[in-house]
Amino acid sequence: MSSLTVTLKDGSLHEMEPGSTWSQVAAGISRKLGKEALAARVDGAVDDLQSQAQQDRQVEFLTFADEDGRAVFRHTSSHILAQAVQRLFPGTKLAIGPAIADGFYYDLDSEHVFTNEDLAAIEAEMRRIVKEDHPLVRRDVSREEANEYFTLRSEPYKLELIQDLPADVQVSLYKQGEFIDLCRGPHLPSTGMVGAVKLLSIAGAYWRGSEQNKMLQRIYGTSFPKQNDLDEYLQRIEDAKRRDHRKLGQELDLFGIADEGPGFPFFYPKGMIIRNQLEEFWRQLHRQWGYQEIKTPMILSRELWERSGHWDHYEENMYFLKIDEEDYAIKPMNCPGGIICYKRRPHSYRELPIRYGELGLVHRHERSGVLHGLMRVRCFTQDDAHIFMMPEQITGEIIKVIKLIDFIYKTFGFSYRMELSTKPENAMGSDEIWEQATDALKQALEQNGNAYKINEGDGAFYGPKIDFHLQDTLGRNWQCGTIQLDFTMPECFDITYIGEDGEKHRPVMIHRTAFGSIERFLGILTEHYAGAFPAWLAPVQARVITVADRHIPVASEVAASLEQRDFRVEVDDRNERVGYKIRDGELEKIPYLLVVGDKEAEAGAVSVRKRGQGDLGRISVGDFAVQLASDIAQKA
RNA sequence: GCCCACAUAGCUCAGUAGGUAGAGCGUCGCCUUGGUAAGGCGGAGGUCUCCGGUUCGAGCCCGGAUGUGGGCUCCA
Numbered sequence: 001m002s003s004l005t006v007t008l009k010d011g012s013l014h015e016m017e018p019g020s021t022w023s024q025v026a027a028g029i030s031r032k033l034g035k036e037a038l039a040a041r042v043d044g045a046v047d048d049l050q051s052q053a054q055q056d057r058q059v060e061f062l063t064f065a066d067e068d069g070r071a072v073f074r075h076t077s078s079h080i081l082a083q084a085v086q087r088l089f090p091g092t093k094l095a096i097g098p099a100i101a102d103g104f105y106y107d108l109d110s111e112h113v114f115t116n117e118d119l120a121a122i123e124a125e126m127r128r129i130v131k132e133d134h135p136l137v138r139r140d141v142s143r144e145e146a147n148e149y150f151t152l153r154s155e156p157y158k159l160e161l162i163q164d165l166p167a168d169v170q171v172s173l174y175k176q177g178e179f180i181d182l183c184r185g186p187h188l189p190s191t192g193m194v195g196a197v198k199l200l201s202i203a204g205a206y207w208r209g210s211e212q213n214k215m216l217q218r219i220y221g222t223s224f225p226k227q228n229d230l231d232e233y234l235q236r237i238e239d240a241k242r243r244d245h246r247k248l249g250q251e252l253d254l255f256g257i258a259d260e261g262p263g264f265p266f267f268y269p270k271g272m273i274i275r276n277q278l279e280e281f282w283r284q285l286h287r288q289w290g291y292q293e294i295k296t297p298m299i300l301s302r303e304l305w306e307r308s309g310h311w312d313h314y315e316e317n318m319y320f321l322k323i324d325e326e327d328y329a330i331k332p333m334n335c336p337g338g339i340i341c342y343k344r345r346p347h348s349y350r351e352l353p354i355r356y357g358e359l360g361l362v363h364r365h366e367r368s369g370v371l372h373g374l375m376r377v378r379c380f381t382q383d384d385a386h387i388f389m390m391p392e393q394i395t396g397e398i399i400k401v402i403k404l405i406d407f408i409y410k411t412f413g414f415s416y417r418m419e420l421s422t423k424p425e426n427a428m429g430s431d432e433i434w435e436q437a438t439d440a441l442k443q444a445l446e447q448n449g450n451a452y453k454i455n456e457g458d459g460a461f462y463g464p465k466i467d468f469h470l471q472d473t474l475g476r477n478w479q480c481g482t483i484q485l486d487f488t489m490p491e492c493f494d495i496t497y498i499g500e501d502g503e504k505h506r507p508v509m510i511h512r513t514a515f516g517s518i519e520r521f522l523g524i525l526t527e528h529y530a531g532a533f534p535a536w537l538a539p540v541q542a543r544v545i546t547v548a549d550r551h552i553p554v555a556s557e558v559a560a561s562l563e564q565r566d567f568r569v570e571v572d573d574r575n576e577r578v579g580y581k582i583r584d585g586e587l588e589k590i591p592y593l594l595v596v597g598d599k600e601a602e603a604g605a606v607s608v609r610k611r612g613q614g615d616l617g618r619i620s621v622g623d624f625a626v627q628l629a630s631d632i633a634q635k636a
Numbered sequence: 637g638c639c640c641a642c643a644u645a646g647c648u649c650a651g652u653a654g655g656u657a658g659a660g661c662g663u664c665g666c667c668u669u670g671g672u673a674a675g676g677c678g679g680a681g682g683u684c685u686c687c688g689g690u691u692c693g694a695g696c697c698c699g700g701a702u703g704u705g706g707g708c709u710c711c712a
Contacts, residue, residue, distance in 0.1 A: 370709080576674090
């Protein structure tokens with residue numbers, strides 16, 4: 001019988017025996033690939049290595065280095081988790097157990113409340129299953145057979161899943177040892193390939209993500225081919241914890257949240273310096289980019305919020321109050337205030353676009369369970385702006401905003417991705433207007449050459465939006481910047497401009513932020529820099545350290561001279577040894593420590609110690625000032 | 637809001653069989669005047685988150701509230 005031919009990733013052809021599996025094909029290519037391959041991508045679709053190889057296919061072998069390969073690896077890990085749980089806790093009902101970014105989870109329903117001690121036991125059982133090295137065997141079955149099986153096993157969630165599978169989907173089961181799960185696959189050939197597993201946490205999760213449904217118990221875990229990789233990953237998690245902005249905010253005395261104000265952050269003097277630097281940077285940039293700054297009131301009348309649509313569409317996030325028997329609301333957004341500014345007098349088309357920037361403090365009611373340090377709070381300062389323009393200015397203006405936001409993120413070295421959110425259920429305005437606005441955003445993105453993902457139904461109630469998502473050190477994404485295009489509010493507030501023709505016309509609005517929220521951005525920055533803020537942001541840029549008490553006058557002179565040049569300087573004249581004060585300064589992550597003793601006093605110099613780099617030697621105060629100024633100018 | 641866990645000095649944490657609280661760091665005082673990541677000695681500092689219960693007696697056991705953490709849901 002003649003051999004079969006498949007095309008490999010690099011375009012080369014590979015001959016193989018009829019009836020061989022992808023696994024055998026991989027092994028035939030190289031020993032290494034045979035060992036490392038986890039799954040095969042056949043004509044674009046990921047398949048089991050155990051599947052029979054077929055003639056004339058494009059095949060690519062996936063290893064742990066591939067995202068899809070990792071997903072298969074983790075998916076099999078989640079089956080092992082479920083198997084272990086059912087061995088130790090018979091009667092536990094299984095919901096779903098997918099692979100996620102850095103691991104996997106399984107949602108379980110059990111009378112038993114799982115504890116951390118249970119996790120250790122389950123983990124041990126998982127290792128046993130790995131050691132037992134069960135092959136995973138796929139079997140396609142009829143719906144009737146699947147229903148029968150899971151009815152017999154009393155697995156209500158599986159039955160519900162089967163019922164909701166589209167009619168044309170083949171139902172399949174995967175078996176490993178005594179354990180059988182409903183699963184589309186693909187899977188590793190055998191449980192023995194899962195080298196190292198670790199269960200990380202237990203959390204509640206609603207069945208199918210809906211609060212209407214029962215709360216299940218979710219066990220999170222991760223797995224790697226080698227113990228070493230797992231250890232490295234766990235180390236990374238530890239490092240990330242050390243960078244947690246809540247911890248650093250406390251340690252560096254920057255900001256915090258008191259029990260007296262859940263979700264309402266406090267900024268201490270040092271945190272305030274960073275904040276003010278960010279805001280100064282923002283103001284300077286926005287002046288350059290043609291924005292004018294405004295400030296609008298925190299409390300405005302019910303009538304205004306009814307008109308803007310917030311009263312109907314945003315009520316559950318708002319705080320209300322009465323003044324002299326009249327209803328008022330604390331602003332959850334700055335836009336109505338910006339519109340009132342625009343409306344204070346008529347505008348000519350010659351003035352447009354008008355860009356009103358506002359660092360506006362907004363309050364939003366967030367559910368108690370979602371609060372998280374500075375990242376998720378109940379009051380925050382949006383670096384907002386409202387741009388009023390003619391319809392023909394839309395694309396150009398949106399591209400400008402994208403460029404401005406890009407410039408800001410690059411200043412901090414952040415990577416980000418963009419998402420376009422479309423009309424939500426709870427929306428104002430007609431479908432036509434939404435389509436027009438959404439198309440305008442798409443056009444700007446495409447014209448500017450930006451890649452983006454579409455997020456159906458996630459727009460603001462008044463318009464579609466482009467969101468910017470930054471990635472933090474834990475790999476979490478934070479929504480920061482946003483650009484929202486709005487045809488609705490100009491209508492609600494009946495705002496106009498006088499056109500070339502002398503008639504009134506309706507302007508279009510952009511709502512946008514770059515930082516998103518100063519608070520969240522500062523939280524992200526704190527983690528990004530691990531608290532070691534660059535000199536332009538650092539609360540203390542240099543600290544002068546005295547060697548002995550007799551150097552206090554010289555140290556004060558050095559500090560005064562630097563302060564005169566507008567640097568943020570402190571003197572540590574405590575009666576302690578140099579080593580002690582150095583250690584303190586390093587722990588406080590101060591960019592420069594300047595040691596002043598006899599030698600420096602005599603030479604009119606300072607010994608410079610740069611954060612993380614150690615002693616750089618003696619230079620004059622003037623030279624140091626030049627160096628620091630250069631760091632600040634470069635935002636380095 | 638929901639599930640689970642946690643809440644002890646300014647901070648980080650011990651407190652093991654219920655018998656009216658401990659350490660390190662920080663702070664204050666004294667000694668030391670020391671050259672690049674912690675000198676020495678001493679002192680002060682706590683209604684053990686709050687409310688209620690069990691008990692002769694509660695930091696510890698029980699119930700509730702509040703807050704925090706990990707998630708779910710929701711968002712900048």
